Amino acid sequence: MKYEAVIFDLDGVIVITDSYHQKAWKISALEFGIDYKDEWEEELKGLDRRESMERLLKLSEKLLSKEEKKKFLHRKNELYLELIEGLNEAVVMRGVKETIIELRKNGIKTAVGSTSKNAMRILSLIGLTDLFDYVSYGENIKKGKPEPEVFLNAAAHLKVSPSKCLVVEDGEAGVKAANRAHMDCAYLSKKRRSPYAQYNIEIIEAILPIVFS
Ligand code: B16
Numbered sequence: 001m002k003y004e005a006v007i008f009d010l011d012g013v014i015v016i017t018d019s020y021h022q023k024a025w026k027i028s029a030l031e032f033g034i035d036y037k038d039e040w041e042e043e044l045k046g047l048d049r050r051e052s053m054e055r056l057l058k059l060s061e062k063l064l065s066k067e068e069k070k071k072f073l074h075r076k077n078e079l080y081l082e083l084i085e086g087l088n089e090a091v092v093m094r095g096v097k098e099t100i101i102e103l104r105k106n107g108i109k110t111a112v113g114s115t116s117k118n119a120m121r122i123l124s125l126i127g128l129t130d131l132f133d134y135v136s137y138g139e140n141i142k143k144g145k146p147e148p149e150v151f152l153n154a155a156a157h158l159k160v161s162p163s164k165c166l167v168v169e170d171g172e173a174g175v176k177a178a179n180r181a182h183m184d185c186a187y188l189s190k191k192r193r194s195p196y197a198q199y200n201i202e203i204i205e206a207i208l209p210i211v212f213s
C-alpha cells in the first residue's frame with residue numbers, strides 16, 4: 001500500500017466547524033469595530049487563534065491594543081464554544097465515519113491533525129474519539145499550520161515515516177504544513193483546487209483508492 005497512515009484535519013474535513021469558526025470571527029470582529037469580509041475565510045483556515053486574529057487585523061487594517069486583542073481572542077472563543085455546544089454525530093461530514101472504519105479494517109493508522117485547542121472537546125461531542133490512534137492538536141503542539149509540527153507530531157506518535165502518511169486537508173495553511181512535513185496531501189473541496197496538493201478530491205471516500213493503490 002502506498003500509505004500506512006492517514007492524518008485528518010478536523011474543522012472542515014471531519015466536521016462542519018469551519019463555518020462556526022468563521023461565524024464566531026465575524027460576530028466578534030463586528031463587536032470590535034471590524035467589518036469582516038466573507039472572502040477572508042480561506043486565509044484564516046488552519047491558522048491558530050492568535051494568528052487568525054493578527055491576519056484579520058492586517059486584512060482590515062485595524063489596530064488594537066494588547067488588552068483589546070486579549071479581549072477579542074477571548075470573545076471569539078466564547079462565541080465559538082457557544083456554537084459548538086450542541087454538536088452531535090449529525091454534524092459529522094458525510095462518509096467520514098465509513099471511510100475511517102474502512103482504513104482501519106485494512107491496517108491503516110489514523111490520526112487527527114488540527115490546530116484547534118478545542119479539538120478534543122469536538123471529537124468527544126461527536127463521538128469519534130475512538131476512531132483515531134492519535135490526536136495531534138492545539139494543546140500538544142507549539143506552532144500551528146502552516147508549520148509542519150502538528151502533522152510531524154502525529155506521525156511520530158503513530159510511528160510511521162512522513163513519506164508514508166497522507167494528510168487530508170481543506171485549508172491552504174494545512175496543505176502548506178503537509179508539504180513542509182514532506183507528506184502527501186489530499187485537498188478536499190467541492191469548490192476549489194489546490195495547486196500544492198498531490199491530490200484534489202471532492203468527497204472523502206476518494207482517499208480509499210489513493211491509499212490502497
Ligand atoms: P481554536 P483545523 C483550525 O482547525 C481552524 O481551521 C481555524 O479556523 C482555527 O482558528 C484554529 O483551528 C484554532 O482553533 O480557536 O479552536 O483553538 O482546521 O486545523 O482543524
Ligand code: MG
Nearest residue numbers: 009011012171
Ligand atoms: Mg480545516
